[in-house]
Amino acid sequence: MKTFPFPVSIRTTRLHLRQWQDKDLAPFAALNADPEVTQFFPAPLTQEQSNTMARRCQSLIDERGWGLWAVESLQSKAFVGMIGLHIPTAPLPFAPCVEIGWRLGKEHWGNGYATEGAIAALEVAFRDIELEEVVAFTSVHNTKSEAVMQRIGMKRDEHTFAHPAVSSDNWLSQHCLYRIGKQV
Template structure:
């Protein structure tokens, strides 16, 4: 039996998670700068549990939030992929595209490159009619990636994230949407 397909871009490999990914994934998830727009950094147990969930999702569906490795160095630099949100959101049902990269991988266009491949899978392989993405209002880096991959903000869809309590500074989120382009996604 073969595993889930490996996806490749010019500089990246999007693949299933392996045991060797645990340490770099935990280091990324413990970095306060990487986790600035999330409720809190993750300890090792929470990071390992997340990796297990991501791996199981890909195993079950054949797609999900893939481990992203730099093709030349084989180094894990983060994750990018597709997911069905775990919390009840006002615009569901939906599939979101998301990413998280280690600080050293920022500023090289890797999130954009990997997210474009995720959208190609969503539209060309899965036949989805729309993909969403959302983040904390102040996360300008992720919002810039959303715009670079052709997503448009839907201000009417902005929402308070139900996983965060009223008054939490990260509760307000912005919603972006994208539909498949005519002729499929271009890399």
């Protein structure tokens, strides 16, 4: 796994995946306060929690060069959401691993942005960071996120798992796991 002494940024046809900026905090907090965007997470985030998450993403990108990037529309410059790579801290049954994830403002759903950004992030994961495998996981009820995993070529593990950070009697406990290996 390679790290870089500068923030890697990625341009796709329509998106810029880049280091976080102060102007992202307000639209990110709005997205994290939206009950539809957060319906498969334990709860919507307060502004403070959202800012903490953005700052954490920013410092991990400073540390490693890569991470969960802020996503901006190349055309409108609007903040679209977050897409990228992360080393989970929870004691997951398949750890250590690098996961790919996405979270977009509702107004940006239905355009193929998550798929476009994730394909570009996977390219960086295998070509530049030199990872052997990337995983993704989500609540078994989060069919939109699972559809992104399928569209970018990931394959579903046979077994679901109980997320260690979610209470086992919570409806969000069971998660599906997807994997993709380096394409040779």
